[in-house]
Amino acid sequence: MQPLSSAHTTHRWLTLSGFVCLFCILLAAGVQPYVPIEYLIRDPATIAAHPFYFGFFSHVDVLLWMASAVSCLFGAALLNVIHLRPDYMRFLMAFGGLSAILGLDDLFLLHERAIPMIFGIAQPFVFVGYAVMLALCLCRFRKVLLKHQPLTLCLSLVLFSVSVLIDVVPLPTISFLTAPPETTLAALFYLLRNGLLENGLLEDGLLEDGAKLLAIFLWFAYFSWTAIILLAEAVKTVPVLSTVEQRKKRSFVSRSTRSLTRQ
Numbered sequence: 001m002q003p004l005s006s007a008h009t010t011h012r013w014l015t016l017s018g019f020v021c022l023f024c025i026l027l028a029a030g031v032q033p034y035v036p037i038e039y040l041i042r043d044p045a046t047i048a049a050h051p052f053y054f055g056f057f058s059h060v061d062v063l064l065w066m067a068s069a070v071s072c073l074f075g076a077a078l079l080n081v082i083h084l085r086p087d088y089m090r091f092l093m094a095f096g097g098l099s100a101i102l103g104l105d106d107l108f109l110l111h112e113r114a115i116p117m118i119f120g121i122a123q124p125f126v127f128v129g130y131a132v133m134l135a136l137c138l139c140r141f142r143k144v145l146l147k148h149q150p151l152t153l154c155l156s157l158v159l160f161s162v163s164v165l166i167d168v169v170p171l172p173t174i175s176f177l178t179a180p181p182e183t184t185l186a187a188l189f190y191l192l193r194n195g196l197l198e199n200g201l202l203e204d205g206l207l208e209d210g211a212k213l214l215a216i217f218l219w220f221a222y223f224s225w226t227a228i229i230l231l232a233e234a235v236k237t238v239p240v241l242s243t244v245e246q247r248k249k250r251s252f253v254s255r256s257t258r259s260l261t262r263q
Contacts, residue, residue: 057209058106061216065103068220072096075227085234091141092230095223098137102130124168148229152222159215166208 029040039047045054076092079085105111111126138145145153 057213061213062103062107064213064216064220065099065106068216068223069096069099069103071220071224071227072099075231078231079234082234085230088144088230088234091144092227094137094141098133099219099223101133105130127164127168144226144230148226149222152218156215156218156222159211159218163208163212163215166211 030037044050045052048054072092073096076089076096079089079092108114111123111130115121115126116123
């Protein structure tokens with residue numbers, strides 16, 4: 001187990017480094033001539049004079065992403081400090097980092113605006129990059145993933161796929177939804193599509209963003225609970241009971257020695 005003095009020293013250096021970096025970023029933002037400083041430090045709804053509830057569910061998306069990232073990264077940091085189960089630590093680090101990246105993507109619209117505008121990479125290729133990262137993590141840690149409520153994660157991934165499909169290929173252009181229904185399944189999709197269009201749900205993005213919100217919630221539910229379970233399993237490997245028994249034995253021997261001495 002890592003000594004507490006070493007952990008305190010590491011924490012102090014990380015805190016100091018983070019404070020200095022943030023101070024320098026704020027200073028640079030204040031002196032740069034390209035973007036008004038109020039655009040960088042004030043709330044977007046306040047700047048645009050929008051009601052407070054603008055982007056409500058988008059904010060919930062980001063909160064769930066970051067909650068997932070914190071759950072995993074905190075668990076990984078704890079396992080690293082106590083030097084238990086490095087395989088679990090790598091698992092939590094990988095999915096905590098992936099959750100943080102996806103949360104930042106949602107927060108700053110990276111795949112929609114920032115990456116295409118700055119790097120000239122089209123949105124579908126950004127999705128492919130995220131899909132490759134996710135596939136690598138799923139393949140690398142498949143044994144751990146399958147041990148704890150895999151159905152929740154599978155449902156989350158299915159909803160993600162639906163959201164991405166709608167985002168990349170709008171539903172009204174998909175042939176099996178627009179063509180006359182020839183099978184029972186196609187007829188069901190056809191009726192669903194017409195009903196959603198008539199109520200204005202597809203144009204407003206409710207189906208796409210609603211599927212994404214549900215997917216992120218299931219992602220958070222899976223990884224927050226999995227982090228707890230992995231920490232509990234790791235702690236069980238510590239021989240706490242044997243240590244307690246040894247202390248009891250030493251105490252018994254000490255009392256027995258004192259009683260014999262008195263006699």
